[in-house]
Amino acid sequence: AQSVTQLDSQVPVFEEAPVELRCNYSSSVSVYLFWYVQYPNQGLQLLLKYLSGSTLVESINGFEAEFNKSQTSFHLRKPSVHISDTAEYFCAVTRSNDYKLSFGAGTTVTVRA
Amino acid sequence: GAVVSQHPSRVICKSGTSVKIECRSLDFQATTMFWYRQFPKQSLMLMATSNEGSKATYEQGVEKDKFLINHASLTLSTLTVTSAHPEDSSFYICSARVSYEAFFGQGTRLTVV
Secondary structure (H helix, E strand, O other), X not given: OEEEEEOOOEEEEEOOOOEEEOEEEEEOOOEEEEEEEEOOOOOEEEEEEEOOOOOEEEOOOOOEEEEEOOOOEEEEEEOOOOHHHOXXXXXXXXXXXXXXXXXXXXXXXXXXX | OOOEEEEOOEEEEOOXXXXXXXXXXXXXXXXXXXXXXXXXXXXXXXXXXXXOOOOOEEOOOOOXXXXXXXXXXXXXXXXXXXOOOHHXXXXXXXXXXXXXXXXXXXXXXXXXX
């Protein structure tokens, strides 16, 4: 079985401040790791993913996440947030053997001016 | 990336009626699609796996006679909420997978009055 834990349910942050969203997982097989963003009344959009290779992955809008195998973590960071980053963020893992997808509970990021 | 289109985005129906939600893969063929339900401020709950040309696989606790799934072609899966009641009001999201990566529809907000 696999599980995904997002340690923070809500993260309020001021505009231009840094933000970190924590994600830990457990799995008996190797996994692929994803971060999705969901805006109100919309589906999920892929933010970034880790498959293999460099443990630091970046998105086009300034987010980055680092895969830490020893700590089984995949934390998401952004050095300076915008109001438009207000959204729900989901960490997800897919098992490499059967592609079964599991989601964390989500983290609500609210950016204030 | 692959595009998944879901329709309608919002629907309001009367209690006791049935509602059909469509999920289409626009630029790829999807032998398997997934249907999720999302309650406010919560993560996605997998309801069922839709398999082209065969019966859907439902998760434990999901009523297959209430949530009818049909996957008649490689690009279309439908979810029909039969005899809808107010407790069926929710946000429904479909997804299709290309290898290890999932792509999501825009979601459907169902309100049963």
